[in-house]
Amino acid sequence: LHIRALPATIMSLVNFTSAGEFAALGIISAGAPYLEVIIAQAIINLRYLLMALSWSQRLDPELNLFQRMLLAFGNTDEVFAVSMAQPGMLKAPYLAGLILTPLMGWVGGTLLGCVASGILPASVRAALGIAIYAMFLAIIVPPARDAKPVMQIILVAAGLSLLMRYMPGLRLLGSGWSVILCGIVAAAFGAWRYPAVEEVEHDDR
Numbered sequence: 001l002h003i004r005a006l007p008a009t010i011m012s013l014v015n016f017t018s019a020g021e022f023a024a025l026g027i028i029s030a031g032a033p034y035l036e037v038i039i040a041q042a043i044i045n046l047r048y049l050l051m052a053l054s055w056s057q058r059l060d061p062e063l064n065l066f067q068r069m070l071l072a073f074g075n076t077d078e079v080f081a082v083s084m085a086q087p088g089m090l091k092a093p094y095l096a097g098l099i100l101t102p103l104m105g106w107v108g109g110t111l112l113g114c115v116a117s118g119i120l121p122a123s124v125r126a127a128l129g130i131a132i133y134a135m136f137l138a139i140i141v142p143p144a145r146d147a148k149p150v151m152q153i154i155l156v157a158a159g160l161s162l163l164m165r166y167m168p169g170l171r172l173l174g175s176g177w178s179v180i181l182c183g184i185v186a187a188a189f190g191a192w193r194y195p196a197v198e199e200v201e202h203d204d205r
Contacts, residue, residue, distance in 0.1 A: 005114035012110040016076060016103060020045050047183045048072075051080045054187075058084065060091045067092055074099030081139045149194040157186035 015021045020041050027037050052075055059068065071092070079098055083090055117125065144151040164170045164178040173181070 005111055008114050009107060009111045012107045015041075016074060016106060017045055017048075048075055050183055050187055051075055051077075054084065055080065055090070058090045060089050063092055071095050071099065074103060076102065078102055078135070078139055081143075085143060149190060152193065153186050153190040156189050157182045160185055 011021060011024075015024065023040055023044050024037055027040055052072060055075060056068075059071075063071070074095070079095075079102065083095060083098055086094075140150075140154055144154050160182045161178065164173060164181070
């Protein structure tokens with residue numbers, strides 16, 4: 001077993017976020033203090049706060065605080081996108097299954113990657129690096145093709161991301177801040193342009 005497999009696998013188990021884990025690896029490798037790692041994680045993963053706010057409106061009201069905290073750990077981009085596409089209230093058994101499946105793949109993939117890193121040639125390892133981007137495309141393309149609001153929100157977020165990447169001044173912001181600002185502005189645009197309309201139950205008595 002590769003010597004780095006155990007710590008890497010534990011890191012994936014307790015840090016269920018790709019962007020956060022990749023950022024943490026870079027910061028730790030640079031010899032930065034733990035406080036910087038904590039602050040960077042808080043900034044990069046702040047987008048999950050926005051997802052959780054949206055999620056909370058769909059969660060089963062019978063879920064207690066402890067159950068909500070456990071489910072919040074597994075609220076990733078992929079889990080959020082798939083769960084919000086489902087109709088009705090989100091119940092604990094469904095969310096538990098939805099979270100555990102990618103969590104096992106995430107942790108198992110880290111273990112497998114550590115073991116296989118010494119076997120696969122460098123060209124193959126580099127090619128596998130684009131897999132995560134293909135996954136995100138597979139998540140957003142189907143709903144964007146079927147729903148105009150989703151498409152417009154994605155275009156707004158993508159446009160802002162390009163501005164922050166190439167516009168002088170804005171490109172000085174770190175990637176964590178860029179993700180947060182793009183998410184906030186795109187979400188605000190979606191809430192303004194396509195507000196949710198609550199159904200009112202009429203009493204026929």
